[in-house]
Amino acid sequence: MYDFTAPFQHPAGSPIRELFRYLAQPGMISFAGGYPASDLFDEEGLQAAAARAWQAPTQCLQYGPTDGLPELKAQLLALMARRGAICAPEEMLITTGSQQGLDLLLRVLLDPGDTALTEQPAYPATLQALRLQQARVVTVPVDGDGIDVDVLAARLASGVIARPKLLYTVPTFANPTGATLTRERRLALLRLAVQYRFVIVEDDPYGDLRFAGQAMPSLLALASEVEGARAWVVHFSSLSKVVAPGLRVGWTIAPAEIARRCVIAKQTVDLCSTPWTQAIAAHYLEAGSLEQHLPRITQAYRRKCEALCDGLRAEFEGEIAFHQPEGGMFVWARMPGLAIDALLPNAIASNVIFVPGKAFFADHPDSASLRLSFAAPNVDEIREGVARLKQAAQATRAAQVASARA
Secondary structure, eight states, X not given: OOOOOGGGSSOOOOTTGGGGGGGGSTTOEEOSSOOOOGGGSOHHHHHHHHHHHTTSHHHXXXXXXXXXXXXXXXXXXXXXXXXXXXXOGGGEEEESSHHHHHHHHHHHHOOTTOEEEEEESOOHHHHHHHHHTTOEEEEEEEETTEEOHHHHHHHHHHTSSOSEEEEEEOOSSOTTTOOOOOHHHHHHHHHHHHHHTOEEEEEOSSTTOBOSSOOOOXXXXXXXXXXXXXXXEEEEEESTTTTOGGGOOEEEEOOHHHHHHHHHHHHTTTSSOOHHHHHHHHHHHHTTHHHHHHHHHHHHHHHHHHHHHHHHHHHHGGGOEEEOOSBSSEEEEEOXXXXXXXXXXXXXXXXXXXXXXXXXXXXXXXXXXXEEEOSSSOHHXXXXXXXXXXXXXXXXXXXXXXXXXX
């Protein structure tokens, strides 16, 4: 009946959000969405910041600058400096979550048919955004140390990958694999971006959630060590995972010419992100509350990650393979010989849920993979959830055996 645009004639929704209807099921334990733990929100600190913000109610209730409140930008520029990246105000744009930053960037950089590189497996919302922008998505494999830069270099040199516009990566505690790109690979990736003139899109929502190992500088911070690299890095970050997603505060750091165009694109989307929550975030950061509260979050996530990984080893023994991350929210696992699509309904029936790995693949999906998030459930729920997952796996294997005999 309606003459929709080509990307929206047969659109696919988020495969993760389609699972959320099961969260209302009584007693459900969720390893699915990457939700931060609600009981770890700094309610007292945010209430204090909200009270200070409300001292200027007119500012909270009025439209604000499209690129963000100056006081919030100042606090975020200081935060980025502490993370090792010195940025100018004209390079920063405040967005309604970092996902909006990606959407704006794709609008200003990609024409239909342009080649966009992504690590594989990759964050599904990024794949969704690239498809809606009608990009040609080309994948690069990852291993336990992140995106395989040697494979990328070989494909670029041979012409198998020609004229990419950008490469999307989550180099620190990747979603979904939890892997962290090594320093050597980061520098090599930056050199490739300069050589082949493609934009590195660095998504960094989890970098502050390190609970083991040594801190790793962002690609943006390392860009100063590779001549010309800073011109080819766009960096996204957010307060969603470390403070509260309900604030919807994210930011983009990009070369000024890219940032300016993203600001213009944002003017046509929402005019400005919410000044009220921007003001709350500014006061929260100014008080030093993020640095004071982060250790509580990371210590809790360390315990949760250990509980999940220890439980998987104990319950599944040699039936599962996974990488134990040093931070973030996710464990990426494989269960060879088990059909994960068949496991999911059995898991739901056992009141535990996860995300099948195929949601994270642009092509050639791994049918034995799955993503487990340890952030939202507590330690006792994690242990019980692993036991339920084991029960579901046993039922799935029994059904597979029976089917093979029939």
